[in-house]
Amino acid sequence: MKIEEITSLISGAVVEGSDTPQMExxxxxxxxxxxxxxxxxxxxxxxxxTGLCNTQTIRTCEMSDIKVxxxxxxxxxxxxxxxxxxxxEMLLIETPLSLYKVAGILYGAGxxxxx
Amino acid sequence: MHFEYNVEGGDFTNAGTTSSVVKxxxxxxxxxxxxxxxxxxxxxxxxxxxxxxxxxxxIYVDLExxxxxxxxxxxxxxxxxxxKAMQKxxxxxxxxxxxxxxxxxxxxxxxxxxxxKLNVTSEVGKGTTVEIINYF
Numbered sequence: 526m527k528i529e530e531i532t533s534l535i536s537g538a539v540v541e542g543s544d545t546p547q548m549e550x551x552x553x554x555x556x557x558x559x560x561x562x563x564x565x566x567x568x569x570x571x572x573x574x575t576g577l578c579n580t581q582t583i584r585t586c587e588m589s590d591i592k593v594x595x596x597x598x599x600x601x602x603x604x605x606x607x608x609x610x611x612x613x614e615m616l617l618i619e620t621p622l623s624l625y626k627v628a629g630i631l632y633g634a635g636x637x638x639x640x
Numbered sequence: 641m642h643f644e645y646n647v648e649g650g651d652f653t654n655a656g657t658t659s660s661v662v663k664x665x666x667x668x669x670x671x672x673x674x675x676x677x678x679x680x681x682x683x684x685x686x687x688x689x690x691x692x693x694x695x696x697x698x699i700y701v702d703l704e705x706x707x708x709x710x711x712x713x714x715x716x717x718x719x720x721x722x723x724k725a726m727q728k729x730x731x732x733x734x735x736x737x738x739x740x741x742x743x744x745x746x747x748x749x750x751x752x753x754x755x756x757k758l759n760v761t762s763e764v765g766k767g768t769t770v771e772i773i774n775y776f
Binding site: 558560562564568580581582588589590605612 | 652653655656659660663673674677680681684685688740741742743744746747750753
């Protein structure tokens with residue numbers, strides 16, 4: 526699913542990184558537990574949907590090769606997080622919707638889960 | 641190639657810095673991306689453990705032609721029962737660590753599944769040493 530489609534479905538905005546028309550994700554994983562994110566075994570392009578908004582969210586995705594992170598329920602990305610994300614060419618998205626709602630909308634629109 | 645990095649206990653702002661440097665280095669050397677990912681996931685789990693549980697530590701990285709050996713030596717409270725710590729779900733993490741998205745008792749088991757060889761030794765009151773070896 527293309528990033529543009531994702532952001533329009535969940536009233537989100539890209540706050541770090543440049544979205545390109547070619548950029549898309551294959552599947553998504555929703556979690557606030559970074560330990561769980563670190564156990565993912567996939568080669569697909571994953572988007573993480575989370576309510577955990579700190580530098581370790583970015584670091585965890587860096588180690589897990591996750592390039593797109595969506596922060597739910599109005600969580601605001603800090604400058605420090607943006608710098609880390611920029612260094613790894615990630616895309617950060619903010620949405621006012623809750624994690625449950627975001628997951629439901631995107632799954633319903635055809636974006637599958639990792640498992 | 642041999643590298644050494646210092647890690648401070650409680651410094652969550654910089655937790656993962658070493659793992660990030662090692663990832664970039666392995667990528668530059670052209671190591672298979674699957675092996676890079678396994679290695680840095682295991683290393684990051686171990687690095688976060690130093691920040692979460694120890695006072696300070698040193699990470700020694702030896703990158704050889706056919707393998708990488710990473711040794712994390714910390715000064716800290718140590719692990720009284722390593723077999724118990726290796727069990728999924730067992731954790732002694734503080735609320736602060738849990739707020740950072742860790743402390744679910746998944747770190748050591750995940751290190752094991754991402755390392756070809758994992759050795760954990762510990763002395764209560766002194767510290768813990770974790771050795772991760774992955775072959776290319």
